[in-house]
Amino acid sequence: MKKLLIVGAGGFGRELYVWASQHPDCGRAWTPAGFLDDNPAALAPFGRFAPVHAIASHKPSADTLYLAGLGMPPLKEQLVAPLVAAGAEFLTFVHPQAHLGARVKLGKGVVICPGAILSVDIEIGDFAMVNLNCTIGHDATLGPWTSLSAQCDITGHVRVADRVFLGSRASIIPGKSVGSRSIVGAGAVVVRDVPAGVTVVGIPARIL
DSSP states (O other), X not given: OEEEEEEOOSHHHHHHHHHHHTSTTBTTTEEEEEEEOSOTTTTGGGTOOSOEEOSTTOOOOTTEEEEEOOOSHHHHHHHHHHHHHTTXXXXXXXXXXXXXXXXXXXXXXXXXXXXXXXXSSEEEOTTOEEOTTOEEOTTOEEOTTOEEOTTOEXXXXXEEOXXXXXXXXXXXXXXXXXXXXXXXXXXXXXXXXXXXXXXEETTTTEEO
């Protein structure tokens, strides 16, 4: 049986530790073995329920699997990409309480959390994250490293590029796109295409 390490011992990492323990493969294909984090005391306020290993000195091995427990795309890529380059094997993780329809393609290292619904003909890029109770409609795409916070609504034919961050309850109406490295603020409603590298907020969403 392989060990499972979660990269990042912050809030989302701790949530992912619980989600992983609820997966059917837990105790069969792998067993949780703690976290990789630069802060060895990251779990001190929470009872140190699992070991925390230093990222800098960690060397990936064949008996270990990994999950990316980080929400913000720049930090996620900064910490995960070197591990991938060193040979770390990242799981594509779908919680058993998520619902996936037909022809849903998930890249390497993707994390799909409880309550998420992905309908049909969807493509999710490597290391993207879909948080609690998000919905993704038909013919939508999410680029690599992109993160959706809880309860986001991605409707049909939406194109979300790489390294995008959506705050909680953000919505994108059908057929619109969000450019690379942009941020969509919590509760924003995107009704027109969002260019790359900007932050949009409000209803309708406007560039800050």
